[in-house]
Amino acid sequence: MIDKDEFIYDISVALGAESIDHPTIPKYSRELVLKLKDGQHCNLSRLAMCTHSGTHVDMPSHFVSDGKTLDDYPADTWILPAQVANIEHPEAIYPSELEGLDIRVGNALLFKTNNSRTGRCASGVFSEGYVFLSREAADLCVREKVGLVGIDYVTVDKHADSAYTTHHILLGNGIRILEGINLKDVPPGRYTLICLPLKIKGAEGAPARAILLR
Numbered sequence: 001m002i003d004k005d006e007f008i009y010d011i012s013v014a015l016g017a018e019s020i021d022h023p024t025i026p027k028y029s030r031e032l033v034l035k036l037k038d039g040q041h042c043n044l045s046r047l048a049m050c051t052h053s054g055t056h057v058d059m060p061s062h063f064v065s066d067g068k069t070l071d072d073y074p075a076d077t078w079i080l081p082a083q084v085a086n087i088e089h090p091e092a093i094y095p096s097e098l099e100g101l102d103i104r105v106g107n108a109l110l111f112k113t114n115n116s117r118t119g120r121c122a123s124g125v126f127s128e129g130y131v132f133l134s135r136e137a138a139d140l141c142v143r144e145k146v147g148l149v150g151i152d153y154v155t156v157d158k159h160a161d162s163a164y165t166t167h168h169i170l171l172g173n174g175i176r177i178l179e180g181i182n183l184k185d186v187p188p189g190r191y192t193l194i195c196l197p198l199k200i201k202g203a204e205g206a207p208a209r210a211i212l213l214r
Helices: 135-143 165-172
Strands: 008-010 029-034 044-048 056-058 079-086 108-112 148-151 176-179 189-197 205-213
Touching: 056 189, 079 148, 135 165, 148 189, 165 176
Parallel strands: 079 108, 108 148, 148 176
Antiparallel strands: 008 205, 029 044, 056 176, 056 205, 079 189, 189 205
């Protein structure tokens, strides 16, 4: 039971309204195939989406051939302490803005950038000018042994980085990634993150409902 004094921030984006489809993945769609108004017995939707639609998590196997899949992570590993870091740089997340943060081993580190403040992360339209996670900041996350990295856009990598450098750095070192979150209303600080992914056998990623408790 959630304590009455705890505050809940829903940091997920709404599929079909706020979610952004990266140009390299299949687009999300929802079709009502049974309709009460047509005299059928219920309303029923068909979804077309991929494992990286909307707010979602990336497993190491997303980019690492022998990396861990969703099966390797028990449900309780998706509930963990988190630090929300405010990022002011308009183009990228760099180590200089992370100095002095209370980064703890195994915890989640979530980046609040202009993607959230401008509404870009929930616009429903892909933009090439999003704030990304620099290689140097990803290396810092590895050194600090962060457990999960979260960003307020659909990818941690710079646009048109065909090598997917940041994905390889993080996932190659066992750091899970939470993408497609919206931190607009979330003050910087420490929280409990709950981001339970759909239970998909052998998956390299999965949509998730992500919330922060404080």
